[in-house]
Amino acid sequence: MEKIYTVSVFTENSIGMLNRITIIFTRRHLNIDSITASESEVKDVFRYTIVLRTSKEQVDKVIGQIEKLVDVLKAFVHEESEIVHQEIALYKIKTDNLTNGSVEKVIRENYARILTVDPMFMVIEKTGHVEETQLLFEKLKPFGILEFARSGRVAVTKPMKELSTYLKEIEKSN
Amino acid sequence: MTELKITGAQALIKSLVEENVNTIFGYPGGAIMPIYDALYDYTDSINHVLVRHEQGAIHAAQGYARVSDKTGVVFATSGPGATNLITGLADALIDSTPLVCITGQVASHLLGTDAFQETDIIGISAPITKWNYQITKAHEIPSVIAKAFFIASSGRPGPVLIDITKDAQFESMQFYYEKCTKIRSYYPNPELNKDSVEEAAKLINQAKKPFLLIGQGIMLSNAENELKEFVEKSGIPVASTLLGLGAFPNNHPLYVGYLGMHGDYAPNIKTNECDVLIAIGMRFDDRVTGDVSRYAKQAKVIHIEIDASELHKIIKADVPIHADAKEALKLLTASINKNQHDLWLEEFKSAKKTEVDTLKQSAEILHSEELKMNEVIELLSEITHGEAIVVTDVGQHQMMAARYYQFNKSKSNITSGGLGTMGFALPAAIGAKFGAPKNTVIAIIGDGGFQMTVQELGTILQSKIDVKIVILNNRFLGMVRQWQQLFFEKRYSFTEMISPDFVALAKAYSIEAAKIENRANLKDALLKMLNYEGSYLLEVMVAKEENVFPMVPTGASVSEIRLK
Numbered sequence: 001m002e003k004i005y006t007v008s009v010f011t012e013n014s015i016g017m018l019n020r021i022t023i024i025f026t027r028r029h030l031n032i033d034s035i036t037a038s039e040s041e042v043k044d045v046f047r048y049t050i051v052l053r054t055s056k057e058q059v060d061k062v063i064g065q066i067e068k069l070v071d072v073l074k075a076f077v078h079e080e081s082e083i084v085h086q087e088i089a090l091y092k093i094k095t096d097n098l099t100n101g102s103v104e105k106v107i108r109e110n111y112a113r114i115l116t117v118d119p120m121f122m123v124i125e126k127t128g129h130v131e132e133t134q135l136l137f138e139k140l141k142p143f144g145i146l147e148f149a150r151s152g153r154v155a156v157t158k159p160m161k162e163l164s165t166y167l168k169e170i171e172k173s174n
Numbered sequence: 175m176t177e178l179k180i181t182g183a184q185a186l187i188k189s190l191v192e193e194n195v196n197t198i199f200g201y202p203g204g205a206i207m208p209i210y211d212a213l214y215d216y217t218d219s220i221n222h223v224l225v226r227h228e229q230g231a232i233h234a235a236q237g238y239a240r241v242s243d244k245t246g247v248v249f250a251t252s253g254p255g256a257t258n259l260i261t262g263l264a265d266a267l268i269d270s271t272p273l274v275c276i277t278g279q280v281a282s283h284l285l286g287t288d289a290f291q292e293t294d295i296i297g298i299s300a301p302i303t304k305w306n307y308q309i310t311k312a313h314e315i316p317s318v319i320a321k322a323f324f325i326a327s328s329g330r331p332g333p334v335l336i337d338i339t340k341d342a343q344f345e346s347m348q349f350y351y352e353k354c355t356k357i358r359s360y361y362p363n364p365e366l367n368k369d370s371v372e373e374a375a376k377l378i379n380q381a382k383k384p385f386l387l388i389g390q391g392i393m394l395s396n397a398e399n400e401l402k403e404f405v406e407k408s409g410i411p412v413a414s415t416l417l418g419l420g421a422f423p424n425n426h427p428l429y430v431g432y433l434g435m436h437g438d439y440a441p442n443i444k445t446n447e448c449d450v451l452i453a454i455g456m457r458f459d460d461r462v463t464g465d466v467s468r469y470a471k472q473a474k475v476i477h478i479e480i481d482a483s484e485l486h487k488i489i490k491a492d493v494p495i496h497a498d499a500k501e502a503l504k505l506l507t508a509s510i511n512k513n514q515h516d517l518w519l520e521e522f523k524s525a526k527k528t529e530v531d532t533l534k535q536s537a538e539i540l541h542s543e544e545l546k547m548n549e550v551i552e553l554l555s556e557i558t559h560g561e562a563i564v565v566t567d568v569g570q571h572q573m574m575a576a577r578y579y580q581f582n583k584s585k586s587n588i589t590s591g592g593l594g595t596m597g598f599a600l601p602a603a604i605g606a607k608f609g610a611p612k613n614t615v616i617a618i619i620g621d622g623g624f625q626m627t628v629q630e631l632g633t634i635l636q637s638k639i640d641v642k643i644v645i646l647n648n649r650f651l652g653m654v655r656q657w658q659q660l661f662f663e664k665r666y667s668f669t670e671m672i673s674p675d676f677v678a679l680a681k682a683y684s685i686e687a688a689k690i691e692n693r694a695n696l697k698d699a700l701l702k703m704l705n706y707e708g709s710y711l712l713e714v715m716v717a718k719e720e721n722v723f724p725m726v727p728t729g730a731s732v733s734e735i736r737l738k
């Protein structure tokens with residue numbers, strides 16, 4: 001059965017990691033919904049968060065092959081219930097709209113905020129799950145959206161040993 | 175601890191010396207010229223084998239690595255030199271062969287500009303290397319080379335590619351070398367879980383019909399003796415995958431045959447009758463399992479494997495043991511009871527008799543005046559006592575060699591298993607001879623595959639080595655023709671092959687050669703070849719339309735193996 005899985009991969013900071021990780025998905029003809037990368041809580045250790053829809057069996061095999069990469073420290077897979085996740089969306093609309101009171105109402109009701117206001121355009125920001133940022137998108141549509149961007153998912157896990165604990169275990173067993 | 179200022183190219187050669195490299199297979203070109211220049215000062219201690227095509231270099235390095243315990247080393251230039259390595263990299267990755275390939279690259283300021291002979295070899299080779307890395311600064315060379323050898327040869331071995339820009343080869347640096355024994359993110363030596371071994375021992379002790387499958391992992395872990403002790407104590411019948419042949423002596427009473435699509439009847443059908451299936455250092459390739467949904471469903475499966483990603487990948491193991499085969503076998507042998515399974519073994523013997531009788535009958539009916547591949551191989555096996563290093567190409571002759579050569583020595587069966595690369599045998603045999611110079615090396619090749627890397631006859635000529643080449647000429651791309659006959663109504667679409675005069679071709683390279691067409695001349699011809707001092711090519715004309723049986727057709731279960 002297909003489900004949404006969030007894969008977290010911790011790697012050394014080496015060139016080409018993103019390519020090495022993604023080709024493992026493409027080889028199995030798996031489509032990635034979103035991917036983000038940043039330094040983790042441990043210096044020089046990078047964290048990739050990859051979201052995809054597939055079966056448990058497939059994702060487990062993918063994790064095995066990702067962990068096999070020499071520069072990967074550890075990879076985990078989580079179901080929706082095991083993580084806290086968030087995305088950020090930016091909406092650019094014409095500043096004219098401000099004089100029309102209903103934009104303010106939409107922003108307020110959706111717990112969004114205005115990042116910047118230029119004479120020509122303004123940028124609204126909303127963080128939340130896809131459904132929430134999408135809802136705001138639909139609400140702002142009538143005002144004319146000039147530009148829209150949504151980030152990939154960032155996630156932290158509910159029950160998980162700290163990465164530094166893993167690193168210590170790894171150092172010991174090696 | 176030496177410290178002196180040298181160039182990056184010199185540092186590379188010194189690093190190879192530190193890793194005890196004495197043989198390199200390569201081909202020069204613009205972007206690797208500084209390295210070749212540095213190599214010129216080491217002709218006393220390093221033997222560089224000049225091949226005729228980079229694919230030849232990498233297959234030779236594979237042959238070298240597989241017969242010895244060493245890592246094969248390859249040099250190639252940037253661009254086309256590097257891309258010519260691709261097939262060999264893919265082959266070495268899937269067949270777990272330790273290689274370090276060094277490619278030259280354009281100068282770092284030209285990277286990404288489509289400079290002359292620039293190619294993104296790091297990007298291209300990422301999915302077919304165990305690890306790859308581009309060096310742009312000379313000072314990185316020693317530590318990266320140390321890492322390359324460590325990664326290539328540890329855990330489940332595989333190919334590593336190191337791309338070095340030309341400016342890094344010229345740049346000067348302080349040389350200091352330290353071997354790599356540890357990488358934070360890489361865990362090649364899994365800790366053996368003793369509880370799993372106990373669990374496996376319990377299953378084995380209770381088993382009435384246990385069956386052991388072995389793969390190349392036994393040889394990669396040098397666990398041949400531990401395997402023998404385990405088998406002799408447990409009394410369990412042993413079958414081998416294609417790459418595992420030789421890990422257990424084929425003349426041992428507990429050896430019951432070769433697994434898979436063109437394997438033996440008994441081990442295939444018994445896979446679906448055993449109660450405990452023990453798999454060691456093998457990965458349940460589809461050519462071994464046939465239809466996985468009907469594979470060993472009745473059995474409890476114990477899988478001992480060093481590569482964690484292979485566990486449960488194809489066959490769900492009841493007892494997965496993530497470990498080095500040697501270590502696991504030692505402990506397992508200590509934990510099991512001495513046992514014998516005579517009745518169960520009898521079943522294998524009677525199944526074998528069924529196979530032999532059926533095959534004999536069909537051979538008699540089928541144009542018996544023509545020479546058959548199996549006769550040639552059986553005779554070769556007999557004359558060499560199953561102790562030669564046999565390097566095969568891909569096709570019917572490969573399956574026949576696997577079936578009829580009695581591999582009694584470890585690391586004596588060199589073939590392209592996972593990738594099935596035609597053109598592998600000739601260069602791999604050259605490499606094998608360099609890796610095991612005291613052994614007789616015989617390449618068995620089809621008329622098709624021989625022509626894929628035939629240029630390497632030039633390497634034999636120049637390096638003056640002694641390789642015996644047997645071409646089994648059926649004037650067809652035989653294996654494809656067999657499938658056309660069986661599954662495409664004999665529509666022989668582009669499989670008939672007209673070949674040159676192989677004897678004349680060999681002689682053009684100063685290689686002694688002969689051709690035979692009759693059974694009566696076979697033994698003499700083989701003896702003459704084997705006794706000849708130096709390389710020798712023997713072309714044997716065999717039946718045009720012989721088929722390899724038994725056969726598990728694609729999608730069938732191992733128990734549906736066809737004897738004719």
Ligand SMILES: Cc1ncc(C[n+]2csc(CCOP(=O)(O)OP(=O)(O)O)c2C)c(N)n1
Nearest residue numbers: 569570571594596620621622623651652653
């Ligand atoms: C590089 C490559 N191309 C194509 C194939 C597909 N293929 C597998 S076996 C075979 C026929 C081999 O013919 P030959 O070398 O004459 O050996 P035979 O089967 O007749 O013994 C072919 C074309 C392959 N394995 N490798």
